Amino acid sequence: YFARWGQSGTVDLKQELEHLVTLVASRCLFGEEVRAKMFGEVATHLRELNDGMRLVTIMFPHLPIPAHRRRDRARARLGEIFSDIVSSRKASYPDGGPDDMLQCLIDSRYKDGRATTETEVVGMLVSALFAGQHTSSSTSTWTGARLLVRANSEHLRAAVREQERIVARHGDRMDYEVLQEMDTLHRCVKEVLRLHPPAMMLLRHARRSFTVRTREGDEYEIPEGRTVASPLVLHNCLPHVYRDPERYEPNRFGPGRGEDGAGGAFSYTAFGGGRHACVGEAFAYMQIKVIWSHLLRNFEMEMVSPFPETDWNVVMPGPKGKAMVRYSRKRMSAAA
Numbered sequence: 001y002f003a004r005w006g007q008s009g010t011v012d013l014k015q016e017l018e019h020l021v022t023l024v025a026s027r028c029l030f031g032e033e034v035r036a037k038m039f040g041e042v043a044t045h046l047r048e049l050n051d052g053m054r055l056v057t058i059m060f061p062h063l064p065i066p067a068h069r070r071r072d073r074a075r076a077r078l079g080e081i082f083s084d085i086v087s088s089r090k091a092s093y094p095d096g097g098p099d100d101m102l103q104c105l106i107d108s109r110y111k112d113g114r115a116t117t118e119t120e121v122v123g124m125l126v127s128a129l130f131a132g133q134h135t136s137s138s139t140s141t142w143t144g145a146r147l148l149v150r151a152n153s154e155h156l157r158a159a160v161r162e163q164e165r166i167v168a169r170h171g172d173r174m175d176y177e178v179l180q181e182m183d184t185l186h187r188c189v190k191e192v193l194r195l196h197p198p199a200m201m202l203l204r205h206a207r208r209s210f211t212v213r214t215r216e217g218d219e220y221e222i223p224e225g226r227t228v229a230s231p232l233v234l235h236n237c238l239p240h241v242y243r244d245p246e247r248y249e250p251n252r253f254g255p256g257r258g259e260d261g262a263g264g265a266f267s268y269t270a271f272g273g274g275r276h277a278c279v280g281e282a283f284a285y286m287q288i289k290v291i292w293s294h295l296l297r298n299f300e301m302e303m304v305s306p307f308p309e310t311d312w313n314v315v316m317p318g319p320k321g322k323a324m325v326r327y328s329r330k331r332m333s334a335a336a
C-alpha cells in the first residue's frame with residue numbers, strides 16, 4: 001500500500017489510513033476476491049453510516065434528518081452489495097471456502113443445528129465492518145497525531161528504537177510473536193485509546209434495579225428497565241486513577257507505575273467490558289501495530305497541520321478535518 005507513496009511528500013494521513021484499514025478489513029472479512037472490487041463504494045457508505053450516528057440518534061434513531069436518510073440509504077446499499085457477495089461465495093464454494101470471517105459466518109450453525117440465513121450473515125458482516133473500520137482507522141490516525149507532534153518526540157524516539165531492536169533480532173519477519181514484542185508501541189496505542197476512545201459511552205439495559213455507591217458515599221438507585229450510559233470519555237480520565245490525566249503519557253501503562261488497572265477491572269474501558277466487550281480488540285491492536293511498525297521503520301514523518309480537533313457530533317468521535325503529514329523514506333536495516 002505504501003509503495004504508492006513517493007520518495008518524499010505530504011499526505012493526509014487520516015484519508016490514507018481510512019483507505020488502508022478498509023482494505024485490511026475487507027480482505028479479512030470477505031477474502032481476496034472482493035477486496036479490490038468493492039473498495040470505493042463500500043468506504044463511502046461506511047462513512048455515511050458513521051455520519052448518521054449523531055448524538056440525537058441515541059434518543060430519536062428515526063428522526064427524518066438528512067444524515068439519517070443518508071445512513072438508511074447507505075445501509076440498504078451495503079445490504080445489496082454484501083448479499084451478492086454472500087450468494088456468489090455460496091455458489092462458488094458449496095463445500096466450504098477460504099479461511100475468512102465470511103466463510104466462518106456462512107458455515108456457522110445455531111445450537112439447534114439451524115444454518116445462518118443470508119440476511120443474518122449480511123447483518124453481521126455490516127456490523128463487524130462498521131465496528132472494526134472506523135474505530136481502527138481513527139485510532140491509527142490519532143496514534144500518528146500524538147506521536148508526530150514535537151511535544152511527544154521522546155515517545156516517538158522510544159517507539160523507533162523499539163523497532164530497531166526488533167528488526168535487529170527478527171529482520172523483516174512480521175507475525176503474531178513479533179508483534180507481541182512491541183510493548184512500547186502497544187502502550188502508545190493504548191494511551192491514544194484512553195484519550196481518544198472511538199466509542200464515547202457504553203450503554204446497558206438494567207434488567208433489575210440496583211444501587212450504585214459513589215466514592216463520596218452517595219447512593220443512587222437505578223430502576224429496572226432503565227438504560228444506563230457509562231461515559232468512557234470521562235472515566236478514562238479520572239484523576240484518582242490516572243495521574244495528570246490530560247497528558248499523553250504511554251509509560252503510565254508500563255511496569256511499576258501502578259496506573260494500569262488502578263481503578264479496578266473497569267477503569268480502562270476503551271474496548272468496553274463484560275459480556276459485550278469488544279470481540280475485535282486483539283485484531284485491532286495487531287492491525288494498528290502492523291501499520292505503525294511499517295511506518296516507523298520506513299519513513300521519517302512530521303505533522304504539518306495543527307493537532308486535529310475531535311468531531312463530537314457523531315456517536316463514534318474521530319479526528320476532524322485533515323491530518324497532514326510530511327514524510328521522507330528511510331530504510332531501517334537489520335544491522336542497526
Ligand code: HEM
Pocket residue numbers: 127128131132133135136139193197198199202203269270271272273274275276277278279280281283284
Ligand atoms: C481500536 C479499535 C476498536 C475499538 C476502540 C473498539 C471498541 C469497542 C467498544 C467500546 C465496544 C462496546 C463494548 C461494550 O459495550 O462493552 C465494542 C463492541 C464490539 N466491537 Fe469493537 N472496537 C474496535 C475494533 C473492533 C474490530 C476490529 C472489530 C471486528 C473485527 C470489532 C467488533 C466489535 C463487535 C462485534 C462488538 C459488539 C460486541 C457485543 O455487543 O457483544 N471491534 N468495540
